[in-house]
Amino acid sequence: MHRIPADRLDSRIIAPEEVCEAIGALAEDSQVRRAAEIFGLLADPNRLRLLLCLRAVPGMCVSDLAAATGMADSAVSHALRLLRAQSVVRADREGRLVKYAISDKTIEDLLSRTVDHPL
């Protein structure tokens, strides 16, 4: 069972038992931040659309993604850079095209759960 950190002992606590249990249920700080970061990437309709495109058609290039989503090339590029930085998508250059694909299986699960199921 966890203890209540010293810097919170002054706050009014109603049910100390439950607070301890809740603290015990919290994940590591870094893990929580990481999760929030990933969710943040999915929190934008345009990025979500890009990922949905890539889920259906892996290997699309930037300008096709722009055409499919109605975004400007530049906006697509910016968005993909963020997704790439977190290894959500992978980029493979082929000639002058750069083909993108979802590189994280977990993300695909989240997308399925999102679109297929109501949410």
Add this chain to the structure above:
Amino acid sequence: MHRIPADRLDSRIIAPEEVCEAIGALAEDSQVRRAAEIFGLLADPNRLRLLLCLRAVPGMCVSDLAAATGMADSAVSHALRLLRAQSVVRADREGRLVKYAISDKTIEDLLSRTVDHPL
């Protein structure tokens, strides 16, 4: 098979077939926005912590949540208001306490997938 919207015909498209297929795979606009909104709620470490607490201990009150997460009461209240607005959590008054609980099964799934699995 879908058609490419007229306002994008001027843009340079590499693989028209794939663009059409991708467009067909896109969900309804409102559905995408809704999903992005939900993900947005999970995109903040503090809100995530609150939800993790509530997942472990349903029915916690605001001040206990504040103690468990190290947030100020006010911040907890602000966060819970957003979550309530999207029916992610439910609030039940009991005397002067307000007890919160996760009201959406899908959200609990997402949380599990987040914390239990690496992500």
Add this chain to the structure above:
DNA sequence: TGAATATCTGAACAGACCCGCAGACGAAGG
């Protein structure tokens, strides 16, 4: 090499977001 094409990048702006503060509200108990 030089032109054309696809993609990337940095700067700058508008808008959204999160939290602290101060005070209001609602419920219980003296």
Add this chain to the structure above:
DNA sequence: CCTTCGTCTGCGGGTCTGTTCAGATATTCA
């Protein structure tokens, strides 16, 4: 009634985000 306590809310400011614009970079082909 008045106080106390738990919770809520409007506002202000500091920060983060998404987009556009202009221009840089990379690759192909004539």
